[in-house]
Amino acid sequence: MRSQAKRNVTQSKAFSERLEAAIVRYHANAITTAEVLEELIQLAKEIRAARQRGEELGLSDEEVAFYDALAENASARELMGEPALRLIAHELVKVIKANVTTDWMHFQPTRANIRRHVKRLLRKYGYPPDLQDAAVQNVLQQAEALSIELAGVTELPRAST
Secondary structure, eight states, rough: HHHHHHHHHHHHHHHHHHHHHHHHHTTTTOOHHHHHHHHHHHHHHHHHHHHHHHHHHHHOHHHHHHHHHHTHHHHHHHHHHHHHHHEEEEEEEEHHHHHTTGGGGGOOOOOOHHHHHHHHHHTTTTOOGGGHHHHHHHHHHHHHHHHHHHHOOOSOOOOOH
């Protein structure tokens, strides 16, 4: 789960929530130890399948992470379709890599520049305007995770807002 969190923030949140829910149900004696283990095994299989999904979509690990950040909203996924989201994810990786520096999270002008690039890309490809704010936040969280990985840093520095 930790390695997944470094690569894909959106999937990490979903998997963490499912893990926490299983543990809460176990502590409440709603499920047995065997059922918890079954859920953990199923979760591990889904994590493995999520990693392989990138190959099926023709996307790199970074692109899959941005794709997931954009596709988190079901209505955006339905409205735009998979090809458009793949294209946006591909473009986002290029833009983020070109504009991210090791300490970009600490400088508001740099964060604003990346936010502006993300918003332009979403508008360019017709991402639903009413869903853009959430998508921008998801993309920025993913960009932070990507910049940590690119910089080889082990911990996420705290951003000033």
